[in-house]
Amino acid sequence: MQADTLSGGFADPSIGSSHAFRAVMEAMARPGTVQEISGAVPPAPLSPAAGTVLLTLCDTETPVYLAGAADCEALRVWLAFHTGAPLVGPAECMFAVGTWDALVPLSSYPVGTSQYPDRSATLIVERPDLSATGAALTGPGIKDQAALSLPEVAAFQSNHALFPLGLDFIFTSGDCVAALPRTTKVS
Amino acid sequence: MNAYNFAYLDEQTKRMIRRAILKGLAIPGYQVPFASREMPMPYGWGTGGVQVSAAVLTPEDTFKVIDQGADDTTNAVSIRSFFQRTAGVATTTATRDATVIQTRHRIPEEALGEGQILVYQVPIPEPLRFLEPRESETRKMHSLEEYGLMHVKLYEDISRHGHIATSYAYPVKVEGRYVMDPSPIPKFDNPKLGDMAAIQLFGAGREQRIYALPPYTQVVSLDFEDHPFEATKADHPCGMCGAQDSYLDELIIDDAGGRMFVCSDTDYCEARQAAGHKGKDAA
Numbered sequence: 001m002q003a004d005t006l007s008g009g010f011a012d013p014s015i016g017s018s019h020a021f022r023a024v025m026e027a028m029a030r031p032g033t034v035q036e037i038s039g040a041v042p043p044a045p046l047s048p049a050a051g052t053v054l055l056t057l058c059d060t061e062t063p064v065y066l067a068g069a070a071d072c073e074a075l076r077v078w079l080a081f082h083t084g085a086p087l088v089g090p091a092e093c094m095f096a097v098g099t100w101d102a103l104v105p106l107s108s109y110p111v112g113t114s115q116y117p118d119r120s121a122t123l124i125v126e127r128p129d130l131s132a133t134g135a136a137l138t139g140p141g142i143k144d145q146a147a148l149s150l151p152e153v154a155a156f157q158s159n160h161a162l163f164p165l166g167l168d169f170i171f172t173s174g175d176c177v178a179a180l181p182r183t184t185k186v187s
Numbered sequence: 188m189n190a191y192n193f194a195y196l197d198e199q200t201k202r203m204i205r206r207a208i209l210k211g212l213a214i215p216g217y218q219v220p221f222a223s224r225e226m227p228m229p230y231g232w233g234t235g236g237v238q239v240s241a242a243v244l245t246p247e248d249t250f251k252v253i254d255q256g257a258d259d260t261t262n263a264v265s266i267r268s269f270f271q272r273t274a275g276v277a278t279t280t281a282t283r284d285a286t287v288i289q290t291r292h293r294i295p296e297e298a299l300g301e302g303q304i305l306v307y308q309v310p311i312p313e314p315l316r317f318l319e320p321r322e323s324e325t326r327k328m329h330s331l332e333e334y335g336l337m338h339v340k341l342y343e344d345i346s347r348h349g350h351i352a353t354s355y356a357y358p359v360k361v362e363g364r365y366v367m368d369p370s371p372i373p374k375f376d377n378p379k380l381g382d383m384a385a386i387q388l389f390g391a392g393r394e395q396r397i398y399a400l401p402p403y404t405q406v407v408s409l410d411f412e413d414h415p416f417e418a419t420k421a422d423h424p425c426g427m428c429g430a431q432d433s434y435l436d437e438l439i440i441d442d443a444g445g446r447m448f449v450c451s452d453t454d455y456c457e458a459r460q461a462a463g464h465k466g467k468d469a470a
Contacts, residue, residue, distance in 0.1 A: 014193035018245045021205045025243065028212045029386045029401045057209075059202050094206075114330035118210040118219045140215050140362055141401035164364060168213045181213035183362065183401075 032146025068102025216361030234392030256451030426468030
């Protein structure tokens with residue numbers, strides 16, 4: 001076991017995760033806003049933001065899917081040590097993490113059931129950068145209109161069409177986080 | 188404070204609640220089941236709200252608790268001191284200074300802003316529960332968007348009383364999809380639910396449900412074209428501060444049937460009195 005497996009967690013888990021959760025919640029409640037998030041330092045290739053989101057939300061009760069390059073030995077053991085989350089394929093996951101290219105197609109993830117639409121996956125999408133520019137967003141959490149640099153548009157439109165089913169997205173880059181719930185209309 | 192984890196709950200519980208809150212925000216008005224914990228207070232005293240507050244609080248927050256608008260009732264005082272002791276957060280009674288406000292059955296008179304979170308204590312989260320007692324059936328009704336029964340209930344109000352007599356916990360439809368119980372707030376507060384700048388979170392401890400309204404969400408109180416929704420209040424000004432626009436409590440003040448009407452929002456009333464407004468019953 002490497003030393004960096006044991007390090008990289010929250011310095012103070014209780015306080016660190018409370019700040020991190022507020023950033024994620026603000027992001028999810030206000031799509032198109034970019035929040036700062038920090039606390040965890042995961043092994044490459046994961047960004048500190050994605051690592052912090054994982055440590056804030058995942059534990060032994062949340063199956064995680066590591067997509068593409070994120071599925072490496074260093075990250076597997078880091079996640080196992082800090083969260084104990086079981087690693088699974090996309091069809092069984094509650095959280096998935098990776099780049100957009102590694103995560104697609106979206107049809108492989110659970111979107112919930114009509115009686116339990118909350119039983120759907122949350123995708124943590126690693127982005128080279130995040131900014132409030134690009135695709136236009138409207139919907140709950142947005143006063144008039146917002147914008148977010150999304151990897152594409154069509155996939156989010158068809159996800160929105162599934163409402164109340166659907167996937168929810170958390171975008172991470174460096175120490176920034178943004179989110180796109182299934183309710184947001186993208187154009 | 189060192190005897191407890193920050194904000195009382197253990198970290199795994201908080202993660203579980205936080206995941207429920209995120210799904211609640213992603214599906215506005217939908218009741219997300221969560222594994223409610225026993226809290227050091229009985230069910231019915233705000234255990235759902237307390238658990239949601241515990242999951243969202245950070246050490247930098249300023250916390251306010253109101254019980255039917257009042258900061259100084261037993262329930263409000265004890266929950267406020269609970270988080271003072273277990274989370275070490277600053278507390279306030281001023282609505283505008285608070286970042287997290289836990290409420291039992293009122294929305295503050297003063298409009299809330301973007302940096303604020305409103306946490307409701309909810310007794311019965313299921314708006315259809317008194318019409319259909321079986322959870323298996325109400326869940327199906329929500330999934331099929333089958334809300335005809337709720338309109339029948341409101342219609343029966345009209346046929347019996349001539350108007351919609353439901354005065355609190357008045358059902359709303361969120362973003363044209365889920366019918367939601369706004370908790371037992373007076374229907375006077377219903378128009379504030381929609382397009383609010385603050386995040387609204389609802390916690391029902393005994394019933395183990397969390398739901399949410401993101402900011403600027405469309406919330407419509409159910410009604411009929413010929414019987415439109417009406418936000419009602421006692422037709423009086425506040426006896427203490429003279430406010431015409433606030434929700435009022437009626438108080439019996441003697442044995443001869445004497446009564447006065449005062450703002451239920453104590454912070455609003457006190458701020459107005461401090462600013463020199465005076466009602467007819469003010470000393």
